[in-house]
Amino acid sequence: MKTVRGILPILLLLLSAPLAWAGQQVYLSESPNGKYRVLVEQAIDRRVGDRIFFRYPIRLVNTKNSRRHFEIRDAAPPLIKETDRGTFQVRWDGADNREPSSIHFHWAPDSLRFFLELEVIPGTWKTFFVDVNTGITTDITADLEKELLKRIASKGMDCERPTFEVVRWTKPHLAFLRLTSVCGKKKGVSNEKLFPVTDSILFEAQKASVAKHCLECKVEKADKAFEKYFRSTLPTPTPTPEETPVVQ
Secondary structure, X not given: OEOXXXXXXXXXXXXXXXXXXXXXXXXXXXXXXXXXXXXXXXXXXXXXXXXXXXXXXXXXXXOOEEEEEEEEEEEOOOOEEEOOOOOEEEOOXXXXXXXXXXXXXXXXXXXXXXXEEEEEEOOEEEEEEEEOOOOEEEEOHHHHHHHHHHHHXXXXXXXXXXXXXXXXXXXXXXXXXXXXXXXXXXXXXXXXXXXXXXXXXXXXXXXXXXXXXXXXXXXXXXXXXXXXXXXHHOOOOOOOOOOOOOOO
C-alpha cells in the first residue's frame, strides 16, 4: 500500500447551494497501481444564521480522470478534528506519528478493491469493504466478527477488541483475513494469563460477504479449508459426447 503523506489545501469558490466545497482536502491513501486515491475533504453541509456546519466525505478519485469519483462514507471524530480557524485536522499516520491513526487501508493487489478500518467513535472500530468498480461500500464488521464473538461469549472470556489482518488474497476475488482478540479466561476478574483467540476468514469480494470461518485454525489448516471451499464452488464439467457412456 502506498500512502501519500501531506496535506493539499485547495481553495475553491463557495457556492450558494446547500452543499459546497469549503476548500481543504487531505489525501489519505493511494492504490498500488497509482490510479486511485482516497481523500477526505471539507464540504459545507448547511448554514444556520451566521454559523456554518461542515461534513467530511471520504472519497475515492481516479487520478487519470478527476470526473470519475465516488463517496465512500462521511468521516467524523476522532478521525476529524475541527480547528478554530474553520479548517480541520486528520488523525492518521500521515499527519502526526505521535498520535495513533483512526483509519487504515488494505488494498488488493489489483487496486480494484480494498478494506477500510475506521474508528467511528473513540474506541469503536468498523471494517468496510470498498469495490472500486461498482462504487459500493459495505459495512462488513458484524459479518466478520460474529463467529469469534460467539466463541468468546460461549466460553465467558474477557477479551479486547479484535484486530484485523489481511493475510493474503488467495484468488483475485477471495481474501484470507484473520481476526485476533487477546483474552483472559474469565470476565470480571483480574486475568494474569492472556492468550490470543483467532478466527481465519475467507471473504468473497464478488458477494461482499464472508464465505467461510475457521476458528482457532493455524494458517496451514485454514489454507486447506479455504482451497477446499474454492474447489467446491467450481462448476462441474459437462461431459463431451465422446465421454458420455452409451447403454448397450
